[in-house]
Amino acid sequence: MSSTVVVVDYGMGNLRSVSKALEHVVSANQRVIISSDADEIANAERVVFPGQGAARDCMKQLKALQLDAVVLQAASEKPFLGICMGMQVLMAHSEENQGIDCMNLYAGNVCAFADESLRSTMQGLKIPHMGWNRVLHKQPHPLWHAIPDNNRFYFVHSYYVTPEDKMLMAGTTDYGINFTSVIASKNVFATQFHPEKSAHDGLQLLKNFCRWNGQV
């Protein structure tokens, strides 16, 4: 029986690019499926948790489809990759949409680049942060295999995570401020950038994920 890489479908954005990119890099015995079925997610060998759109809608959809518990369960036990909103909603709280409680896997907030307190540092910088920016590795990790430090990945976002535990920071990026662009803890790896849109290095990261045993 083949092992499955499940891309969690909770109605937030286009999952086609993620699944096609994964199909490019999986091993012969792995199968990529897009699923909103709790059992399929629970039985997956590894889980990719993408996301696009607003925090409020993401949380609403996760709850409406009753997927929040199974996603959190997956994040506690198997190789788990969060992408973009799929990273942000792992935090305790987001400042988006006048404040939204998120999944609370990690203590910390999701903050806005447009926040008044950043006005002087962000002056002249466009929001969303859109395009190819550098990611500095903050710790060695199996998912950085064959990816040179400080290479560029594709970002599109207006909010960024601020984990309380600085040990979670696996990568940082400069955009007016220095923000956490990658989180890693045990079996979880989560990126603010889109590996599925980041050409060669993005595919390498997905390939590394598909071969990862979930340990650091």
Added chain:
Amino acid sequence: MSLAKRIIPCLDVDNGRVVKGVQFVDIRDAGNPVDVARRYDEEGADEITFLDITASSDDRETIVHVVEEVANEVFIPLTVGGGIRTVDDVRRMLNAGADKVAINTAAVFNPEFVRQATDKVGSQCIVVAIDAKKVSMENEPLRWEIFTHGGRKATGLDAIAWAKKMVDYGAGEILLTSMDRDGTKIGFDLPLTRAISEAVSVPVIASGGVGTLEHLAAGVIDGLADAVLAASIFHFAEYSIQEAKQYMADRGIEMRL
């Protein structure tokens, strides 16, 4: 600043085929969007934009398949524009694998459409394309207006005010084309590009008029563009994307090399 400025080749697609002749000596089928997109990806394009110029609405479905096929194989951001009129059109393109959808004429006739679309799919997916033309006389302060129908029909809308309004309505990016410069190869309208870029908080893509690599650099340095879009100089292999990026980097611009 470590965010790179972007180079975006633009491909016109008519009924599923790339037109305006792409000329690469070593490409199997210059009319095949997948082959051309793959080639641009290999050369280091930061994104690719497809402009659907299919005239008949009966054939509109073909662009969806084009996007699907390209998105299956090319893993950089894809933007699709041309004939996008409804939220359903937007969704279809995104589901096919586009990352961003450009709305042009439909925004002029129905600005609320931009608000509805960004509400449904998020600002980051919606690019508003603006076709502007200079309307001020020699001795007057510079002024540009929005034109439709390939620059033939005036709308009376001030370009700067319009760009600001579109951002207020949720546009995540502005694709700015100078109709005075489009096809001329004499360079971007830099005062226009700069005026729009300074007026809005979102990224601006400069388009229309590129004939040399210096034009691309000037779009960023003098026009303050976040990205530059060009068609013919890349299609006819006058310059490769790599050469363009190296040139811009040598001019001190942050690029993904």
